[in-house]
Amino acid sequence: EPEVTQTPSHQVTQMGQEVILRCVPISNHLYFYWYRQILGQKVEFLVSFYNNEISEKSEIFDDQFSVERPDGSNFTLKIRSTKLEDSAMYFCAAVPTEAKNIQYFGAGTRLSVL
Amino acid sequence: GEDVEQSLFLSVREGDSSVINCTYTDSSSTYLYWYKQEPGAGLQLLTYIFSNMDMKQDQRLTVLLNKKDKHLSLRIADTQTGDSAIYFCAEATDSWGKLQFGAGTQVVVTP
Numbered sequence: 001e002p003e004v005t006q007t008p009s010h011q012v013t014q015m016g017q018e019v020i021l022r023c024v025p026i027s028n029h030l031y032f033y034w035y036r037q038i039l040g041q042k043v044e045f046l047v048s049f050y051n052n053e054i055s056e057k058s059e060i061f062d063d064q065f066s067v068e069r070p071d072g073s074n075f076t077l078k079i080r081s082t083k084l085e086d087s088a089m090y091f092c093a094a095v096p097t098e099a100k101n102i103q104y105f106g107a108g109t110r111l112s113v114l
Numbered sequence: 115g116e117d118v119e120q121s122l123f124l125s126v127r128e129g130d131s132s133v134i135n136c137t138y139t140d141s142s143s144t145y146l147y148w149y150k151q152e153p154g155a156g157l158q159l160l161t162y163i164f165s166n167m168d169m170k171q172d173q174r175l176t177v178l179l180n181k182k183d184k185h186l187s188l189r190i191a192d193t194q195t196g197d198s199a200i201y202f203c204a205e206a207t208d209s210w211g212k213l214q215f216g217a218g219t220q221v222v223v224t225p
Binding site: 004006030031033035041042043044045048050055056058091093095100101102103104105106107108 | 145149154155156157158159162202204206209210211212213214215216217218
């Protein structure tokens with residue numbers, strides 16, 4: 001199974017602080033995604049990213065969120081000013097070139113906003 | 115909007131078969147997936163089926179799709195304690211589209 005790794009596994013931050021979650025490293029992947037899962041709730045789509053552009057984003061993905069893939073390496077999700085309700089598990093997913101309809105997920109980053 | 119529904123809990127004895135059910139509302143769903151999540155781990159793809167198929171078998175896993183009723187099921191034969199996990203049903207309308215997930219079914223396998 002194509003490997004998708006995420007760092008850190010757990011991030012604790014104060015409300016109002018900026019956080020950056022990373023997918024590291026990814027090779028031979030085309031599409032990238034971020035999902036989140038608030039404790040006890042469904043896994044929700046945030047954003048998809050292809051060819052250095054956002055392909056689709058959900059209502060959750062407001063101006064406080066941004067994604068980028070600098071230098072074709074890490075795929076990052078930035079939350080500019082975290083709120084308590086941003087506390088969740090954040091999953092990165094990617095589609096490799098050889099399996100175009102399969103999204104492979106990382107182990108997730110648990111974000112705790114205090 | 116689109117929705118995916120699953121029962122929340124299933125208890126099964128080791129060695130028996132498990133059947134996890136899922137219903138979805140989006141008639142445009144083209145790809146349907148089953149993911150497994152063990153405690154503290156990510157989402158592991160188990161299997162998937164295209165909407166033009168009725169059934170797919172992969173070792174102990176059998177996926178059945180009733181497109182008319184928008185009903186998907188996952189059967190695990192000879193369930194083992196290592197199968198204890200949360201199982202998520204998900205659908206997508208195109209190859210690289212977002213996944214819409216169900217709430218997950220917690221499967222507990224008892225000796």
